[in-house]
Amino acid sequence: MSLSIDFSGITQIMKTAVNDGRDFLYEYEVYSLLALSGAETPPKSMFIPRGSKLSEQSLTALPGDRVVLKIVSPTIIHKTEVGGVRIVANHADRIRSGMRRMLYEVPEQYSLWLERHREAAPAAYRNLRGEALEAAIRKDLAGVLQVQFMPPDSNTFGNELIVGLRHTREFGMVISAGLGGTDTELYAERFRKGQAIVASSTSLTDGHGFFEIFRTTIAYKKLAGLTRGQRRVVADEQLIECFASFIEIANHYSPDNPQSPFIIEELEINPFAFTDYLMVPLDGMCRFAPQQSAVEARPVEKIDRLLHPRSIAIVGVSATRKNFGRIILENIIGEGYPKENLRVIRPGEQQIEGVDSLTDLDKLQEPVDLLIVAVGAEQLPELIERVITLGCAHSVMLIAGGLGETAASRQRAEGVIKQINQAHTAPDGGPVFLGANCMGVISRPGGYDTWFIPREKLPLHTATKVQRAALISQSGAFMLHRSHQCPELHPAYMISMGNQTDLTLGDMLHYFKDSSAVDVIAVYAEGFNDMDGLAFCEAVRSAVFAGKVVIFYKAGRTPEGKAATSGHTASLAGDYMVCESCVRQAGAIVARTFSEFQDLFFLAERLHGCSIHGNRLAAVSGAGFEAVGMADSLTSDDFHMQLADFSDQSVKKIQSLLESKQLESLVSVVNPLDINPTADDEVHAGVAEILLEDPDVDALVISLDPLSPAMRTLQDPENTKYDMNAGGSIKNRMVELCETADKPIVTVVDGGTLYQPLRQALIDLNIPVFSVCDRAVKALSLYMQGRLAADSICAAKGIDAWN
Structure with a gap:
C-alpha cells in the first residue's frame, strides 16, 4: 500500500513543541499530524489560547450549527470526567459562555477528582491539596480547542475505535486497536483475551497483517455490521489504510531509525467515530522523546x-x-x-x-x-x-x-x-x-x-x-x-x-x-x-522460516490493562499482552502454564518431523469415558480442534476389522471411536493404521487401554499373555506404525505405576505418551494450532519451511 506521509512536516510539529518546552502535542497538533499522515482528514478545529479576544466572525468560523469545546491542558488526559468537553450552539455568545464556564469549572472538578484518585495525580500536583491544587491546575490551562461537530452514524455500544502506538522498552514500537470510547479500559479488562484490544509489534506486521489480527475482535464485528441490529460503518480498506499509516509512522519514529530525531512514546486516537463512511478522530494525544543512542552489539x-x-x-x-x-x-x-x-x-x-x-x-x-x-x-x-x-x-x-x-x-x-x-x-x-x-x-x-x-x-x-x-x-x-x-x-x-x-x-x-x-x-x-524482546521476536520468526518450532512461556503475567501506568487507553496493551502478542505473531507457540510448557515441548521434540495439514482429529479408546473426555477437550479460549469425519472407505475397513474380532455389534464407527474394552492389541493398532491413512484425518489420539484384559501392557508379568514385549503387542505395533506414519500420533496410557514401564518404553522409542486423555488432546491441539499458524506466516512470505 502506497501512503503519502509527510515525515518532515510531522517532525516540524514536534520541533515546535520542543521549542515551546513540551515533549507532547496538544490535541489540535495531533490532528495536524494525522492530516500529514495520509490517513482520513480530521475535523476542522481552532485553538483559542486562554485570554485571547476573538471576533464573532472568528468564533463562528467552523461549519455546522454546533461546535465542540475541549479544554487544553498538559495534565488533563480524561477530559470528559471533569467537564472538559462540551457541545454548544455555533453562536458567539454560546461559545464565549461555554469557554468561560470551562476555564473556571474544570480546575474545580479536576481538583476534586484528583483528591479521590491520588495515585493518578501528575507529578507536579502530588504534594498539593485544596486551593493550591486548584490554582496549579488553572495555571496550566492553555486554552480551549474549538472542534467541528460531526455526528456519528451510531451511538450504540462498540461503534467507536481506539488506535494507538506505544514505545515499549522490550519490544520497541507496538500498535494496538480495539473497542474505543470512555469505557475502553473496562472492555479490555472484562472481555476475554484478544476480544477487545489486540496488539502487535510494528516491525513484524503491516497494515494488512494487523487488519487480519483485528478481524478477530468484537470491535471489528461491530464496525463491520456482523452483529444483530448493526450495519457496517467503515470499509475494510479504510481500516487497513489507517493501520498502515500508524505502522509507518511508528517505524519512522522508532529507536531502530537513527535518522529520526524523535521517538514516539505514545500516540493515540480515542475514539475514531464514524460519519457517512468517514473515520473521524474525536480525541488524540501524543508524547515523544529524543532519539536514543545505539547500544554496542555483542559478538x-x-x-x-x-x-x-x-x-x-x-x-x-x-x-x-x-x-x-x-x-x-x-x-x-x-x-x-x-x-x-x-x-x-x-x-x-x-x-x-x-x-x-x-x-x-x-x-x-x-x-x-x-x-x-x-x-x-x-x-x-x-x-x-x-x-x-x-x-x-x-x-x-x-x-x-x-x-x-x-x-x-x-x-x-x-x-x-x-x-x-x-x-x-x-x-x-x-x-x-x-x-x-x-x-x-x-x-x-x-x-x-x-x-x-x-x-x-x-x-x-x-x-x-x-x-x-x-x-x-x-x-x-x-x-x-x-x-x-x-x-x-x-x-x-x-x-x-x-x-x-x-x-x-x-x-x-x-x-x-x-x-x-x-x-x-x-x-x-x-x-x-531493552529492545531485546524485539530482537527475540525477529529471531523467532527467522527460526520459523527455517522450519524450527519455538515454545515460549512468559512468567510474571498480569491482567490486560493492569500494567498501564499513564492512564492512557493506548497503554491497555499491557506488558504481558504485548509480550504474548508479539511472540505469538512472530511464530512461537505460547504456553500459559508450566504443564502446557512441558507438554508442548515434549510433543515438539517427538513430532517435529510430522506433517500437519489441518486440525481434524481422530480419537480412539476402548473406554467410553475417555472417548467423551477427548470430545470435551477439543475447544477452549486458546485453541479449537474438530473431530474428523471418517471417509466411507475408512468406515468400511474398520467395520471389517471389528467383524473379524466379533465386535461389530458392540461398536458404532463414529468419532470419537469407542472400540470396547474387549478390543485387543491388533484392533487398536489396526484402527490406528486405517485412520492415519484417511485423507480426512490430520492427527490421531489413541488410548492403549492398559487395564483391558485383552491388551498386552505389563512388564515381565507372570501371565505371559499380558507381556508388553511379546510379538504383536501394542507397544511393538505402535513402534512399527509410528516409524512410517507422517501424521501426528499421540498415545494415552491411563493407569498407575504398574504401567509406567509401558509409558517409559514408548517414550524411549520416541512415541508421545500421556497418562490422561484430556491433557493429551489439549496439548496436541495447542501444538497443531501453533504449527498451522507458523505455516501461515511462512506462506505469507512464500516460504515452505518444512520442505
Missing part, C-alpha cells in the same frame, strides 16, 4: 565457543570441600569432557580431581573457549576487568548470584555491565558473558555439564534419546525442576541465562535459529532487556 557468534568449547578453565574450585566450583568440575568430568582440555585456576595446588591447576589466569598459555567463574559476586568486578585485560577467554560463565538482584548490588552490577560493554567495542568484540546468577549449561554436543547440582541429587538419564532441541531458561531452578520431573524431556542443550548481564534471550535465539543441531527451541522468560 553473538562466540556463543558457539561457549556451547562447544575445545578448552575450559574454572575459577572458584575448592581443593578440600564440595563447593559449587568443585561440583561443576566433577560434573564436567563425569560427562566425559577430556581432562587434558580442562584447567583449574587455584593457587597452591598442582591438580584437583586429576585436572592441572594454575596459580592465575595469566598462566593460561592461550585464551580458553570457556571460562567458568564460581566465586562470590563481590569479586566479579575485579575478576571481569582482569579477564578482559588479559584477553584470556572467548566466553565467560558467571555462576554467582547477588549481582543486580538486590538494591545493594545494583551499583556493582552497573559497573560490571559498563566494563563488558566497553570490551565489546574492541576489534574482536571481547568475550561474551553468560549470567550472572547462572546455574550453568548442559551441552550434550559440547560434551559438558556445568550445573552445580551433585549427581546424587540429579542422576543422569541415559536411556532416553537426546533430542534435537534446546531449552533456554532465565530461571535455572525452573529448568532443573522440569528436567528432573520430566526426564522424557531430553534436549541436546539446557542453558540457564541468569540475569542477562551480557548475553540475552534474543542473542541465544539468534544463535539457535541458525543451528543445524536443533529443530525445537523452548524458552522460559521472566523479562527482556
Whole structure:
C-alpha cells in the first residue's frame, strides 16, 4: 500500500513543541499530524489560547450549527470526567459562555477528582491539596480547542475505535486497536483475551497483517455490521489504510531509525467515530522523546565457543570441600569432557580431581573457549576487568548470584555491565558473558555439564534419546525442576541465562535459529532487556522460516490493562499482552502454564518431523469415558480442534476389522471411536493404521487401554499373555506404525505405576505418551494450532519451511 506521509512536516510539529518546552502535542497538533499522515482528514478545529479576544466572525468560523469545546491542558488526559468537553450552539455568545464556564469549572472538578484518585495525580500536583491544587491546575490551562461537530452514524455500544502506538522498552514500537470510547479500559479488562484490544509489534506486521489480527475482535464485528441490529460503518480498506499509516509512522519514529530525531512514546486516537463512511478522530494525544543512542552489539557468534568449547578453565574450585566450583568440575568430568582440555585456576595446588591447576589466569598459555567463574559476586568486578585485560577467554560463565538482584548490588552490577560493554567495542568484540546468577549449561554436543547440582541429587538419564532441541531458561531452578520431573524431556542443550548481564534471550535465539543441531527451541522468560524482546521476536520468526518450532512461556503475567501506568487507553496493551502478542505473531507457540510448557515441548521434540495439514482429529479408546473426555477437550479460549469425519472407505475397513474380532455389534464407527474394552492389541493398532491413512484425518489420539484384559501392557508379568514385549503387542505395533506414519500420533496410557514401564518404553522409542486423555488432546491441539499458524506466516512470505 502506497501512503503519502509527510515525515518532515510531522517532525516540524514536534520541533515546535520542543521549542515551546513540551515533549507532547496538544490535541489540535495531533490532528495536524494525522492530516500529514495520509490517513482520513480530521475535523476542522481552532485553538483559542486562554485570554485571547476573538471576533464573532472568528468564533463562528467552523461549519455546522454546533461546535465542540475541549479544554487544553498538559495534565488533563480524561477530559470528559471533569467537564472538559462540551457541545454548544455555533453562536458567539454560546461559545464565549461555554469557554468561560470551562476555564473556571474544570480546575474545580479536576481538583476534586484528583483528591479521590491520588495515585493518578501528575507529578507536579502530588504534594498539593485544596486551593493550591486548584490554582496549579488553572495555571496550566492553555486554552480551549474549538472542534467541528460531526455526528456519528451510531451511538450504540462498540461503534467507536481506539488506535494507538506505544514505545515499549522490550519490544520497541507496538500498535494496538480495539473497542474505543470512555469505557475502553473496562472492555479490555472484562472481555476475554484478544476480544477487545489486540496488539502487535510494528516491525513484524503491516497494515494488512494487523487488519487480519483485528478481524478477530468484537470491535471489528461491530464496525463491520456482523452483529444483530448493526450495519457496517467503515470499509475494510479504510481500516487497513489507517493501520498502515500508524505502522509507518511508528517505524519512522522508532529507536531502530537513527535518522529520526524523535521517538514516539505514545500516540493515540480515542475514539475514531464514524460519519457517512468517514473515520473521524474525536480525541488524540501524543508524547515523544529524543532519539536514543545505539547500544554496542555483542559478538553473538562466540556463543558457539561457549556451547562447544575445545578448552575450559574454572575459577572458584575448592581443593578440600564440595563447593559449587568443585561440583561443576566433577560434573564436567563425569560427562566425559577430556581432562587434558580442562584447567583449574587455584593457587597452591598442582591438580584437583586429576585436572592441572594454575596459580592465575595469566598462566593460561592461550585464551580458553570457556571460562567458568564460581566465586562470590563481590569479586566479579575485579575478576571481569582482569579477564578482559588479559584477553584470556572467548566466553565467560558467571555462576554467582547477588549481582543486580538486590538494591545493594545494583551499583556493582552497573559497573560490571559498563566494563563488558566497553570490551565489546574492541576489534574482536571481547568475550561474551553468560549470567550472572547462572546455574550453568548442559551441552550434550559440547560434551559438558556445568550445573552445580551433585549427581546424587540429579542422576543422569541415559536411556532416553537426546533430542534435537534446546531449552533456554532465565530461571535455572525452573529448568532443573522440569528436567528432573520430566526426564522424557531430553534436549541436546539446557542453558540457564541468569540475569542477562551480557548475553540475552534474543542473542541465544539468534544463535539457535541458525543451528543445524536443533529443530525445537523452548524458552522460559521472566523479562527482556531493552529492545531485546524485539530482537527475540525477529529471531523467532527467522527460526520459523527455517522450519524450527519455538515454545515460549512468559512468567510474571498480569491482567490486560493492569500494567498501564499513564492512564492512557493506548497503554491497555499491557506488558504481558504485548509480550504474548508479539511472540505469538512472530511464530512461537505460547504456553500459559508450566504443564502446557512441558507438554508442548515434549510433543515438539517427538513430532517435529510430522506433517500437519489441518486440525481434524481422530480419537480412539476402548473406554467410553475417555472417548467423551477427548470430545470435551477439543475447544477452549486458546485453541479449537474438530473431530474428523471418517471417509466411507475408512468406515468400511474398520467395520471389517471389528467383524473379524466379533465386535461389530458392540461398536458404532463414529468419532470419537469407542472400540470396547474387549478390543485387543491388533484392533487398536489396526484402527490406528486405517485412520492415519484417511485423507480426512490430520492427527490421531489413541488410548492403549492398559487395564483391558485383552491388551498386552505389563512388564515381565507372570501371565505371559499380558507381556508388553511379546510379538504383536501394542507397544511393538505402535513402534512399527509410528516409524512410517507422517501424521501426528499421540498415545494415552491411563493407569498407575504398574504401567509406567509401558509409558517409559514408548517414550524411549520416541512415541508421545500421556497418562490422561484430556491433557493429551489439549496439548496436541495447542501444538497443531501453533504449527498451522507458523505455516501461515511462512506462506505469507512464500516460504515452505518444512520442505
